[in-house]
Amino acid sequence: MPKINNNSFLRILSPLVAIFSLVAAILALVQKNNFENKNTVLTLTIGIISAFLGLLLGYLFLKVYKKRPLSKVFIAHTSDDKEQAEIIIRNLLKHKIKVIDEDEITIIGEDVTERYKLILKDLDYVLLLYSKSSISDIYFNEIAKLSKSKKIIPIVMDEGIQIPQSISKFPSFKNSKNGIDELAKKLVTS
Amino acid sequence: MLQMNETLAHPYFREFIVPLITIFFTIAVKVVSRKDSFIGITRDDFAIGFDLIVTSIILLVTYYSGLATQIHNNIANNPELCRQKLEMFPWVLLFSICGLWSLSTIVRIYGWQNGQSKKLRIWPGVILPTFTGIIYLLIVINYIA
Numbered sequence: 001m002p003k004i005n006n007n008s009f010l011r012i013l014s015p016l017v018a019i020f021s022l023v024a025a026i027l028a029l030v031q032k033n034n035f036e037n038k039n040t041v042l043t044l045t046i047g048i049i050s051a052f053l054g055l056l057l058g059y060l061f062l063k064v065y066k067k068r069p070l071s072k073v074f075i076a077h078t079s080d081d082k083e084q085a086e087i088i089i090r091n092l093l094k095h096k097i098k099v100i101d102e103d104e105i106t107i108i109g110e111d112v113t114e115r116y117k118l119i120l121k122d123l124d125y126v127l128l129l130y131s132k133s134s135i136s137d138i139y140f141n142e143i144a145k146l147s148k149s150k151k152i153i154p155i156v157m158d159e160g161i162q163i164p165q166s167i168s169k170f171p172s173f174k175n176s177k178n179g180i181d182e183l184a185k186k187l188v189t190s
Numbered sequence: 191m192l193q194m195n196e197t198l199a200h201p202y203f204r205e206f207i208v209p210l211i212t213i214f215f216t217i218a219v220k221v222v223s224r225k226d227s228f229i230g231i232t233r234d235d236f237a238i239g240f241d242l243i244v245t246s247i248i249l250l251v252t253y254y255s256g257l258a259t260q261i262h263n264n265i266a267n268n269p270e271l272c273r274q275k276l277e278m279f280p281w282v283l284l285f286s287i288c289g290l291w292s293l294s295t296i297v298r299i300y301g302w303q304n305g306q307s308k309k310l311r312i313w314p315g316v317i318l319p320t321f322t323g324i325i326y327l328l329i330v331i332n333y334i335a
Contacts, residue, residue, distance in 0.1 A: 007299070010295055010299060011299055011300075013292075014292045014293075014295035014296050014299065015292070015296055016292075017288055017289075017291075017292040018289055018292035018293045018295075018296055020288075021285040021286070021288035021289035021292060022285070022286075022289035022293070022322060022326065024281070024285040025281075025282055025285035025286045025289055025326075026325070026326065026329050028278050028281055028282045028285065029278075029282060029329050029330065029333045030329065030333075043205055043328075043332060044325075044328055046202070046205045046206055047205055047206070047209050047324075047328035047331070047332075048324065048325075048328070049206075050205070050206040050207070050209045050210040051209045051210070051213050051324040051327075051328070053210050054209060054210040054211070054212070054213030054214045054217075055213055055217070055236065055320075057210070057213075057214045058213065058214050058216075058217030058218060058221075058235075058236070059217075059231075059236075061214070061217065061218050061221070062217070062221055062231045062235055063231070065218075065221060065222070066221060066224075066230055066231060098230070
């Protein structure tokens with residue numbers, strides 16, 4: 001017996017069922033309603049106008065509530081530094097800096113660097129968390145190499161870490177409350 | 191100055207203010223509850239069709255429950271009309287849920303951009319479900335009125 005492709009089946013079936021069901025539901029409601037006593041078209045037109053006004057109000061609310069981020073920052077770290085990275089992210093978010101965490105673009109079985117290339121053009125800065133574990137991490141170093149076209153900010157996580165020479169020319173910050181506050185202020189004012 | 195009951199009883203309140211408030215609050219609550227790291231406006235913020243359809247179905251179920259209670263307590267103004275309406279309830283509910291389920295399948299299959307992107311497509315992902323939700327909400331509001 002030939003196999004039925006489940007997705008192809010749903011591709012054809014779902015629009016048909018949606019159209020049939022919604023039209024049937026609407027007809028059932030309209031049939032028992034007092035629409036015949038009123039100007040149905042006018043009622044629906046008023047409703048649609050109000051709906052679009054609702055959408056417009058929602059859009060204006062969005063514009064006011066969710067301001068554009070002051071900076072878009074990517075934070076690269078290893079799994080060992082995850083907790084520290086989360087503290088840094090929370091501090092930067094307080095200053096309306098949008099932070100994209102490495103975890104957000106990581107999908108099991110997929111190359112992180114390929115996904116990183118896709119978002120790289122939208123970034124303003126790249127934070128590289130240098131620690132004992134990240135300094136020798138292949139993926140971390142690959143991301144550092146790909147970020148050369150962007151403004152790089154190295155953050156020293158552990159004492160005595162030697163930042164690679166190609167990165168050491170960028171001003172670095174220490175992983176302390178003062179260090180991160182100073183970084184956030186610089187990102188906001190830059 | 192209009193009294194509160196006069197304001198609520200005015201046809202324009204039901205036909206104009208209720209859809210406006212429903213849609214505005216659906217977007218606003220969605221945005222306010224969003225994670226702080228999602229700054230800016232996304233297509234997902236306007237994809238409120240499913241929320242509107244679910245809200246409409248809940249309104250309908252509450253309405254039918256009220257009708258059934260009226261008939262049970264013999265306080266319905268027009269028991270025959272109420273019974274006729276109640277006969278339609280299983281069909282309306284069945285078709286509404288089937289429609290909602292199929293629409294969500296359409297969005298799952300056709301509504302997302304290909305490849306790595308997690309963005310919704312503008313027509314099948316945002317406009318189609320939102321427009322369907324708005325029409326369905328308007329009809330339900332008029333029906334239960």
